[in-house]
Amino acid sequence: MTWKVDDPAIRQQLKSLMVPSTMKSVIVLVWDWIVIGGIGTVTWRIIRHAGWHIWSMLILCGALCAIATRQRGLENLIHEATHANLSARPWVNDSLAWVLACLPLGHNLTVERQNHVQGHHWHNFGVSTTRIFSGIRRLVPIGCRLPITVRYSA
Incomplete structure (x- = not known):
């Protein structure tokens, strides 16, 4: 919707x-x-x-x-x-x-952010994580592994 x-x-x-x-x-x-x-x-x-x-x-x-x-x-x-x-x-x-x-x-803010984006924006609404993570990628610390597969598009 x-x-x-x-x-x-x-x-x-x-x-x-x-x-x-x-x-x-x-x-x-x-x-x-x-x-x-x-x-x-x-x-x-x-x-x-x-x-x-x-x-x-x-x-x-x-x-x-x-x-x-x-x-x-x-x-x-x-x-x-x-x-x-x-x-x-x-x-x-x-x-x-x-x-x-x-x-x-x-x-833990990093874990909260990862779990929130995965659960709230992906599972509940079926929104593509590509769009969401493209804006939040700068907020996730370097070397931190995201709990889901993320594909960035140009």
């Missing part, structure tokens, strides 16, 4: 939304860590002051759920990094993803 936008004005608006912004990416990544640290600190202080009882356990459960949502947000940003959407510069994109999301969460 192909989705096509025929209106040039809508196409231009969509294109303007797809421009990577390094500053916005940094703000979102840092904000997620501030929220995680803040929730953890407040929860620790409440439990330390109030002790362990039913209310502190409920607060702890709520805090863990809130922290999990921010961790999921960081995983979504890792997904965006596989598409090089955190920054227009590949080395900045990968550095942000590695330092502020992948390493703290135990992910």
Whole structure:
């Protein structure tokens, strides 16, 4: 199934939304860590002051759920990094993803990128990997073996 936008004005608006912004990416990544640290600190202080009882356990459960949502947000940003959407510069994109999301969460950006392109773009939609890898080839480190056969066309 192909989705096509025929209106040039809508196409231009969509294109303007797809421009990577390094500053916005940094703000979102840092904000997620501030929220995680803040929730953890407040929860620790409440439990330390109030002790362990039913209310502190409920607060702890709520805090863990809130922290999990921010961790999921960081995983979504890792997904965006596989598409090089955190920054227009590949080395900045990968550095942000590695330092502020992948390493703290135990992910590997190179493996994420390979598995994502293979699974999401090939198996689910039947899209030729030739077109996809031609744009992402520069992002895969030299010497890194891709998990599928890739044929580049001119």
